[in-house]
Amino acid sequence: MTDPYAEIARFYDAEWDGVETDTAFYGRHGGAGPLLILGCGSGRVVRGLEGVRPVVGLDRSEPMLVAARGRSSSTYVQGDMCAFDVGRFAEIVIPNASFSFLLTRAEQAACLACCRRALLPDGSLWIDVPMPDFARQAESHTAEKPAWQGVIDGVPARRTREVFRWAEAQRLDLIDRYWREDALITTSTLALRLAYPAELEWMLEACGFYVDAMFGDHGAGPIRAGSPRIIVRARL
Numbered sequence: 001m002t003d004p005y006a007e008i009a010r011f012y013d014a015e016w017d018g019v020e021t022d023t024a025f026y027g028r029h030g031g032a033g034p035l036l037i038l039g040c041g042s043g044r045v046v047r048g049l050e051g052v053r054p055v056v057g058l059d060r061s062e063p064m065l066v067a068a069r070g071r072s073s074s075t076y077v078q079g080d081m082c083a084f085d086v087g088r089f090a091e092i093v094i095p096n097a098s099f100s101f102l103l104t105r106a107e108q109a110a111c112l113a114c115c116r117r118a119l120l121p122d123g124s125l126w127i128d129v130p131m132p133d134f135a136r137q138a139e140s141h142t143a144e145k146p147a148w149q150g151v152i153d154g155v156p157a158r159r160t161r162e163v164f165r166w167a168e169a170q171r172l173d174l175i176d177r178y179w180r181e182d183a184l185i186t187t188s189t190l191a192l193r194l195a196y197p198a199e200l201e202w203m204l205e206a207c208g209f210y211v212d213a214m215f216g217d218h219g220a221g222p223i224r225a226g227s228p229r230i231i232v233r234a235r236l
């Protein structure tokens, strides 16, 4: 399949550098021992945690991994989170919507089976995905609007986002356009599948885990109406 990050990897860190709420969360609530980050991208979460424990990052996007390797000495592996075997870990984290990129039940189940095999006894798995936007469920299309602005290579830049939704399939296409001043630099389509809290619980239980903690934000607040995230910790 084509890599939706191939074109935008060079812009990713300009937008995400400095976002530390999730790494701080894993620093507070995560365990100890070897850690595997699935869908590590350009290494933001790896860099936030590598100072205190050994971390391996896995991602399918080589351009994202090139950016990651240039910024830290942790081990980065190119691979699919639905078919990996890179050792055994005390903890696995699938951060920042990376699990939402798995579009089919077969992919979700394959990923969880790999996680089971990769976890040491007493290990734990964290999955962090966005809470579905209930207010927009029935909106099949949200017109392009501003999503970020900053600086890329010293030049003012911005990103806009247009969204297509298929509520019945829990699917979203995010059309991200990157602009330098008024010139369009590149467009990427991120295809995501949403999940609901109880669905994640069922999925994990069906794949041999039990869920022992669930939060609605990186401040460890409970799941409630309007929570931005679903953050699940599962054990074997």
Ligand SMILES: C[S@@+](CC[C@H](N)C(=O)[O-])C[C@H]1O[C@@H](n2cnc3c(N)ncnc32)[C@H](O)[C@@H]1O
Pocket (backbone or CB within 6 Å): 005, 016, 038, 039, 040, 041, 042, 043, 044, 045, 058, 059, 060, 061, 064, 079, 080, 081, 082, 095, 096, 097, 098, 101, 102
């Ligand atoms: C939203 S980015 C998150 C990157 C990083 N974790 C962060 O928070 O900055 C999602 C990442 O998941 C990766 N990804 C999506 N599907 C994947 C798969 N099947 N196997 C491995 N990586 C995948 C993408 O390449 C991308 O780097």
